[in-house]
Amino acid sequence: MFDYKALGLKVGIEIHQRLNTHKLFCNCPSLLREREPPLWFKRRLRVSRSELGLIDPAAKFEQLRDREFLYGVYPDTVCEVELDECPPLPLNEEALAISIEIALMLRMSVIDEIHVMRKIVIDGSNTTGFQRTALVAVGNENSYIETSWPRKNKNALFGGRIGLYS
Amino acid sequence: MPLSYRGCARELLQVKGIEDYDLIRIIRRDGVELSGILIPRAKLEDDKHIVLKLRNGYNVGISIESISEIELLSKRGEIRKEKGKITHEIPVGKLPRVPLIVTGGTITSKVDYATGAVKPYERPEELLDLIPEISEIANLSYIPLMSIFSENMTAEQWIRIAKEVEKEINSGSEGVIIAHGTDTMHFTAAALSFLLEGLFKPVILVGAQRSIDRPSTDAVLNLFSAVKMAVEGPIAESMIVMHGSPSDDYAYAIRGVRARKMHTSRRDAFLSINEPPLAKITRKSIEIINKSYNKKHMKGEVKATEKMQDKVALIYSWPGISPDFLDFIVEKRYVGLILAGTGLGHVPTVLIPKIRELTRDGIPVVMTSQCLFGRTNLNVYETGRLLLDAGVISVGDMLPEVALVKLMYVMGKTSDMEEIKKMMGENLRGEISKFLSITAFPPGDVSNVRL
Numbered sequence: 349m350f351d352y353k354a355l356g357l358k359v360g361i362e363i364h365q366r367l368n369t370h371k372l373f374c375n376c377p378s379l380l381r382e383r384e385p386p387l388w389f390k391r392r393l394r395v396s397r398s399e400l401g402l403i404d405p406a407a408k409f410e411q412l413r414d415r416e417f418l419y420g421v422y423p424d425t426v427c428e429v430e431l432d433e434c435p436p437l438p439l440n441e442e443a444l445a446i447s448i449e450i451a452l453m454l455r456m457s458v459i460d461e462i463h464v465m466r467k468i469v470i471d472g473s474n475t476t477g478f479q480r481t482a483l484v485a486v487g488n489e490n491s492y493i494e495t496s497w498p499r500k501n502k503n504a505l506f507g508g509r510i511g512l513y514s
Numbered sequence: 515m516p517l518s519y520r521g522c523a524r525e526l527l528q529v530k531g532i533e534d535y536d537l538i539r540i541i542r543r544d545g546v547e548l549s550g551i552l553i554p555r556a557k558l559e560d561d562k563h564i565v566l567k568l569r570n571g572y573n574v575g576i577s578i579e580s581i582s583e584i585e586l587l588s589k590r591g592e593i594r595k596e597k598g599k600i601t602h603e604i605p606v607g608k609l610p611r612v613p614l615i616v617t618g619g620t621i622t623s624k625v626d627y628a629t630g631a632v633k634p635y636e637r638p639e640e641l642l643d644l645i646p647e648i649s650e651i652a653n654l655s656y657i658p659l660m661s662i663f664s665e666n667m668t669a670e671q672w673i674r675i676a677k678e679v680e681k682e683i684n685s686g687s688e689g690v691i692i693a694h695g696t697d698t699m700h701f702t703a704a705a706l707s708f709l710l711e712g713l714f715k716p717v718i719l720v721g722a723q724r725s726i727d728r729p730s731t732d733a734v735l736n737l738f739s740a741v742k743m744a745v746e747g748p749i750a751e752s753m754i755v756m757h758g759s760p761s762d763d764y765a766y767a768i769r770g771v772r773a774r775k776m777h778t779s780r781r782d783a784f785l786s787i788n789e790p791p792l793a794k795i796t797r798k799s800i801e802i803i804n805k806s807y808n809k810k811h812m813k814g815e816v817k818a819t820e821k822m823q824d825k826v827a828l829i830y831s832w833p834g835i836s837p838d839f840l841d842f843i844v845e846k847r848y849v850g851l852i853l854a855g856t857g858l859g860h861v862p863t864v865l866i867p868k869i870r871e872l873t874r875d876g877i878p879v880v881m882t883s884q885c886l887f888g889r890t891n892l893n894v895y896e897t898g899r900l901l902l903d904a905g906v907i908s909v910g911d912m913l914p915e916v917a918l919v920k921l922m923y924v925m926g927k928t929s930d931m932e933e934i935k936k937m938m939g940e941n942l943r944g945e946i947s948k949f950l951s952i953t954a955f956p957p958g959d960v961s962n963v964r965l
Binding site for chain 2 (some may be wrong): 392394461465475
């Protein structure tokens with residue numbers, strides 16, 4: 349057994365929450381659909397270089413598997429943006445407002461200028477081969493979250509962050 | 515490394531000796547500490563923020579007013595250097611020689627973080643690095659001819675490209691691929707169709723609707739299909755090869771004088787107008803859809819025409835267009851005019867006296883249709899008959915942009931009105947159909963179409 353306290357172990361959790369708004373980069377409703385999609389399309393993804401000119405080894409490995417991805421389309425709630433057939437629309441302001449509201453409730457520091465950037469993921473989970481993601485707020489020494497547990501550590505959210513992604 | 519920041523942000527960074535891509539630490543007034551790589555800032559953005567790429571990969575903009583401390587941790591110029599590593603090797607051996615003439619466009623572009631816009635690649639060889647399977651079917655050589663967005667193309671550039679193609683084909687290339695921006699790719703494809711006399715090998719324009727810094731780029735399928743078509747295809751024409759659907763499934767080869775960009779952003783934006791595509795290209799096969807084409811030959815000699823008359827205009831008519839709109843043709847000394855008329859090829863009748871003056875002054879006026887699909891016919895309505903009487907040349911199902919390019923080509927050869935009329939009305943490269951198949955409209959699924 350390790351003495352985790354002596355090792356200085358810190359455990360964090362990551363919570364992913366779907367927001368009940370329209371989608372992040374287009375005006376489609378974010379509905380979960382049940383029936384079989386009426387349309388399908390096929391993509392192959394290639395690893396590409398980041399803005400620093402680097403190739404992610406995990407991404408390179410995924411490409412070596414030479415996979416084809418099939419995406420189902422519901423034409424009434426899925427548009428060109430999600431098919432990566434046109435550039436994204438501006439970031440959903442309602443979703444941004446919600447994330448800022450949460451950040452303020454948790455006394456976190458909202459980023460002065462929010463930048464949407466690409467996170468390369470070529471496991472097929474996204475038609476573009478990258479997530480569009482933005483960091484909205486970071487924790488400071490006064491950030492904390494109220495829970496039913498007695499609050500021992502006041503700066504429980506120091507180092508925490510809130511982001512948006514699609 | 516230079517520093518792309520300006521104004522207040524620049525002052526703050528310069529004092530500390532900080533440049534783009536350096537690793538820095540910032541402490542904000544609220545105690546939050548952020549370390550990361552300084553990312554170049556777009557010139558059109560304000561000078562009140564600096565942008566960091568944090569270790570977790572996120573980019574954040576930090577207001578300079580909120581900064582209490584800023585510190586240079588290390589110079590990180592070496593990250594940029596790694597970018598120079600290219601693994602692609604140009605193969606040698608008995609594979610057919612196919613040059614890739616690069617002119618610019620999305621297929622050779624990526625996001626530029628200093629401007630925030632997509633911009634031509636500094637080193638387009640990375641394109642070949644991305645598609646290693648090409649080296650299995652062709653000996654691809656690389657000719658960087660120019661690096662421009664296609665909206666900036668001119669007749670002069672078309673001639674430059676044509677001369678390069680002439681040189682390559684006459685010296686034994688199996689075909690030529692031209693990497694080109696998609697916006698005006700169909701203009702260039704039409705120009706090359708006319709300029710290259712005696713063409714006996716394929717000339718293929720290829721581009722991308724998604725830049726190659728995206729894993730989902732369409733450049734991979736497009737370029738592979740173009741090379742396959744150049745090496746294995748039987749057609750010796752100027753063609754466009756691009757996606758046939760939103761899927762990474764197959765590409766279509768479209769005759770240069772029939773191609774048109776019909777969507778701003780989709781992968782399958784190019785359609786073949788008034789005739790089905792020439793061929794469907796998959797990873798494994800080339801399927802000929804339209805048998806009426808110019809065949810490839812082992813031997814021959816291609817000659818690039820070196821003259822075009824570029825003082826030719828294209829006007830899109832509208833309800834209410836005023837005759838004085840045509841005054842600039844004379845004032846600015848234009849020598850030819852293409853009209854994209856409505857329906858069968860009409861413009862408001864108030865324009866007719868002015869058109870008559872133009873043709874009387876020796877300025878050819880050519881009528882095409884905004885409908886794009888179908889032929890012009892000036893014998894049906896009175897307006898049409900009056901236009902014919904005023905000297906307008908009706909060119910059937912030739913596309914407006916193709917008519918523009920063709921008139922530049924024809925007027926580069928002759929200024930004789932009768933000769934111009936004759937050549938404009940004649941089918942030279944497949945730009946005017948003898949036969950309009952009922953399957954050509956609406957465009958789209960061609961699985962049952964074989965001509």
